[in-house]
Amino acid sequence: MKHALSNDDALQQAVVAALRAIGLAPSVIDVAVRGAIVTLRGHVENAAQKHAAQSEALQVDGVLALVVAVEIRNAGSRRMRDDQIAAEVLTRLAWDGGVPPGAIQVQIEQGWVTLLGELERGEQKAAALESVSRLFGVAGVTDLTTIRVEAAERAATTAATVPTVTTVTTVTTATTATTGTDMATGPNRDAAGEQAP
Structure with missing residues (x-):
């Protein structure tokens, strides 16, 4: 089990390391921590980077809340309409x-x-x-x-449908008519195999 970080400085270092791991340096996004509340400030080039920064920060043990003050902008260009x-x-x-x-x-x-x-x-x-x-x-x-x-529903039904194989066993019983002889017990014998009177 992971242990929660005990102080704000250690938590800040952990968040900075997590952001560096996805290519966002402290010069791009500043990380401030107070009472386990992490604030991200800065700018990124697109929404995917902003979302990645938010996700990574929330993954760090000890983060209780996240404040995002990150703008999306590309250096040297104006805002699109x-x-x-x-x-x-x-x-x-x-x-x-x-x-x-x-x-x-x-x-x-x-x-x-x-x-x-x-x-x-x-x-x-x-x-x-x-x-x-x-x-x-x-x-x-x-x-x-x-x-x-x-x-x-169609996808769920297709995934849940398993071919069913039904095996039918046919039992054939042959009956033979005999006179004076029972096929199971022999001539003039009872069910226990004793000679009948």
């Missing part, structure tokens, strides 16, 4: 072979993308989220897509 982001998102989804054409609608507000629609498989949902979250200018993604019930 929502209509530009929408065009990029739609283009990326159209190129993604894992997402059916026209299955997802997008809504953008201040760089935050919301995905809406109905898909057939969880893999399509994951592919859409992955594609969109890595785009420049996307501040974050809310995935409100759903999996079609019929498709999900």
